[in-house]
Amino acid sequence: xxxxxxxxxxxxxxxxxxxxxxxxxxxxxxxxxxxxxxxxxxxxxxxxxxxxxxxxxxxxxxxxxxxxxxxxxxxxxxxxxxxxxxxxxxxxxxxxxxxxxxxxxxxxxxxxxxxxxxxxxxxxxxxxxxxxxxxxxxxxxxxxxxxxxxxxxxxxxxxxxxxxxxxxxxxxxxxxxxxxxxxxxxxxxxxxxxxxxxxxxxxxxxxxxxxxxxxxxxxxxxxxxxxxxxxxxxxxxxxxxxxxxxxxxxxxxxxxxxxxxxxxxxxxxxxxxxxxxxxxxxxxxxxxxxxxx
Numbered sequence: 160x161x162x163x164x165x166x167x168x169x170x171x172x173x174x175x176x177x178x179x180x181x182x183x184x185x186x187x188x189x190x191x192x193x194x195x196x197x198x199x200x201x202x203x204x205x206x207x208x209x210x211x212x213x214x215x216x217x218x219x220x221x222x223x224x225x226x227x228x229x230x231x232x233x234x235x236x237x238x239x240x241x242x243x244x245x246x247x248x249x250x251x252x253x254x255x256x257x258x259x260x261x262x263x264x265x266x267x268x269x270x271x272x273x274x275x276x277x278x279x280x281x282x283x284x285x286x287x288x289x290x291x292x293x294x295x296x297x298x299x300x301x302x303x304x305x306x307x308x309x310x311x312x313x314x315x316x317x318x319x320x321x322x323x324x325x326x327x328x329x330x331x332x333x334x335x336x337x338x339x340x341x342x343x344x345x346x347x348x349x350x351x352x353x354x355x356x357x358x359x360x361x362x363x364x365x366x367x368x369x370x371x372x373x374x375x376x377x378x379x380x381x382x383x384x385x386x387x388x389x390x391x392x393x394x395x396x397x398x399x400x401x402x403x404x405x406x407x408x409x410x411x412x413x414x415x416x417x418x419x420x421x422x423x424x425x426x427x428x429x430x431x432x433x434x435x436x437x438x439x440x441x442x443x444x445x446x447x448x449x450x451x452x
Contacts, residue, residue: 176208177201185211193239203237206246210235223253232257267319271339274324284447285321291443292325301333301367304399309436311406311413312445318405319372321445326368326403335367343377346387360387364394368401375408375416384417385428392435402439410442 177200180186189207190200200207213234216227223232232254238245250258276296279289288310295305310318319339326337340363349356363369371391377383395402408416410433417429 173201173204176204180204180208183211185215189237193237193244195239195244199244203244203246206235207237210237210246217251220251220253223251223257226251226253271319271323272327274320274327276324276328279321279324280317282447285317285445288321288443288445291441292321296325296328296332299329299333301335305401307368307401307403307440309404309406309410309440309442310445311404311409311442313447314407316445316447318445319370322370322372322403322405326370329368337368337370338363338366339370339372342371342374342388346377346380346383349387350383356387360390363391365398365400368403369395370403370405372405373407374404375406375413379417379419381419381425381428384419384432389428389432389435392432392439396435396438404436404440409444410436 186207189211195203213228214236217234220226226232228234230248232251233248234251236247236249238247276292279285279292281289291308295308299305308322310322312318323339326339329335330337345359349359369391371388374388392402394400406413413436414429414433417432419425
């Protein structure tokens, strides 16, 4: 008897939820798109409502990091397969983009970690830079302060590969510590876990030779500019530590990029960063074909 009462109560609740859902235009559209029967719609009303909520979240979502869904970067999605209604978590466009970038990053890291000077493709537009790299390698002294390189130019010309080849050769010959850091990724990781900041900054301030790769591609914040980049550069400048940069921006464009607003304080802070970079590096430009294509 109790079981029958409970069953009736459940059925009444299901009917009530279904009737309420039928007042929702989005629910009706979803049921129509899925081409499911009233029986299946009624049986899966709660799941369909969950899907609708997450799909609506996706419409107003601006990034992977602001995703409000139960599983970040995924949406609870209904599909009809044969005669069955299947619910599964599928990645959103931001998750797909992040996964693609991660794969590209892994590939790029593998390429950079194995880069060697002998593998550099010699072209006319690279000749001056290759000569500078070769001279730097031939005359490198671990106990002497040498200026690094601010290498800028258009996308995909091999800037990172050129500098990485030099760092790898120096590491192999002298046993020194070198580090290649994709700067936008560094800021993202530190922002996600502030407990990493102290140890990571100390390491980057003191590693023997450092490459800050793709500076200028990051989203500028006062914290990233002043507390992270500014701190690293000031310490390396004070200690005479060789520092390299690659960027799609020339030094003047980078200064504009680092100026958050037009107020004098931001302009002064951006100029301070640029002066540190100028002190640490020789400025060279690389223009040419996009080898990534």
